[in-house]
Amino acid sequence: MSGKAVDGTAAAHADTAATGLALPDDDGRLILVKELHGHSGCRLLLLRERDCDAYRVRKISGSAGYDSRLRDQRHKQCEMAALGLPCPAVLKEGLLDGGDLAGRYCFDMEYVQGQNLGDVLEHGDSALFDTVAGSLAATLRGLAATTSGCLPPGLFLDKIAAIAATIPPCLESGRDPGRMREAISETATHLAAQDWSGIPASQGHGDMTVENVLRRPDGTLCFIDFLDGPLNSCWLDVAKLHQDLQGHWFLRNLPDEQRSGPRGRGLRIAAAKLAALLHSRLHPLWPDLHGRLRVLTQFQLFRIVPYCRSDEILSFVLQRIRDIDKDATFP
Structure with a gap:
C-alpha cells in the first residue's frame, strides 16, 4: 500500500495501544506515523516498528457492517498474491483491542512506496x-x-x-x-x-x-x-x-x-x-x-x-x- 497521498497530519509518535488502534499482539512495537488518504471509507494508518525502519499499513474497517467486506478484500489480496499478481503482502489480521473502535476488523500489509x-x-x-x-x-x-x-x-x-x-x-x-x-x-x-x-x-x-x-x-x-x-x-x-x-x-x-x-x-x-x-x-x-x-x-x-x-x-x-x-x- 502506498503512502503517497496523506492527509497532512503530523507524525503521532505514539504506539498503537496509546492511540486505541492496536491489535492484541502489537505489544507496543508499532508506532503510528500518520494517517493516509483513502477512498473506501476505511481508515489507513502508516505504522513503523519501534526498533527499526520497517513500515506497514493497517487498513481498518469503516464500520462494523463493513467488516465482512474487508475480510473478503483481504482474502482476495492473498489470492492475487498466490497467483503471482504483484501486490502488498498481508502481514496479519485481527480485531482492534481497546479504544472507540474495539472489535473492528483490520489487517496489516506491506507498505509500498511508489x-x-x-x-x-x-x-x-x-x-x-x-x-x-x-x-x-x-x-x-x-x-x-x-x-x-x-x-x-x-x-x-x-x-x-x-x-x-x-x-x-x-x-x-x-x-x-x-x-x-x-x-x-x-x-x-x-x-x-x-x-x-x-x-x-x-x-x-x-x-x-x-x-x-x-x-x-x-x-x-x-x-x-x-x-x-x-x-x-x-x-x-x-x-x-x-x-x-x-x-x-x-x-x-x-x-x-x-x-x-x-x-x-x-x-x-x-x-x-x-x-x-x-x-x-x-x-x-x-x-x-x-x-x-x-x-x-x-x-x-x-x-x-x-x-x-x-x-x-x-x-x-x-x-x-x-x-x-x-x-x-x-x-
Whole structure:
C-alpha cells in the first residue's frame, strides 16, 4: 500500500495501544506515523516498528457492517498474491483491542512506496508508457489464465437495476439539478439493452484504476485496493483502466479551468497513448473485447453513480458515459 497521498497530519509518535488502534499482539512495537488518504471509507494508518525502519499499513474497517467486506478484500489480496499478481503482502489480521473502535476488523500489509499511474501519465514519457503497458498486459494475461466460463448476464442486469434504484447522496435531499435522475434512468435503460453474454469469468482485481496501480522506484508495478464482489472478470479490469484512460475519471478533481486547459489536454493525450499501447498488446489475446469495451467502460462508470456526493461529480460521470459513444480515440 502506498503512502503517497496523506492527509497532512503530523507524525503521532505514539504506539498503537496509546492511540486505541492496536491489535492484541502489537505489544507496543508499532508506532503510528500518520494517517493516509483513502477512498473506501476505511481508515489507513502508516505504522513503523519501534526498533527499526520497517513500515506497514493497517487498513481498518469503516464500520462494523463493513467488516465482512474487508475480510473478503483481504482474502482476495492473498489470492492475487498466490497467483503471482504483484501486490502488498498481508502481514496479519485481527480485531482492534481497546479504544472507540474495539472489535473492528483490520489487517496489516506491506507498505509500498511508489507513484500511481495518474502521476506517471502526468510526468512520464512515451518510452515509459510502453513499459507500463507491457507490465499491465502481462498482469491481465495472468488473470486471463484463470478464466472459467462466462459471467451470467443477469449479474450485470441486476447491478444496473440496483444502481438505477439507488439515490446518490448528492440527490437525497430531493434536489435534481439538470434532471440528473432522468439521466440516470436513461443510462440504465441504455445499458440494460446491451448484450451481456460472453463476458469471461476469471480472477480479477475489481478496481483497477490508475490510482490503484503503483509504479515502484525499480519500475515494477504493484496493485492495491482490491474490490470484492461477484463481478470478477479480466475484461472488467481492462474496462476499469479505461474508466480512467478514456472515461477520464482520474481528472474529476481538477478545477474546470485546468481540466479544459493545457494540463487537462496533456493528461487526456497521455491517457489515450497508454490506452492505445495497452490495446495493441491485448487485442491478440482478446480480439472480441474490442467491440465490447465501450459498453463495459460505460458500465464501470455507471457503478460510480451511487457514491457521488456532489452534483459536480455526478454530472461529470453521466457526461463521460455519454461522451464515450462519441470518442473517436477509443481503441
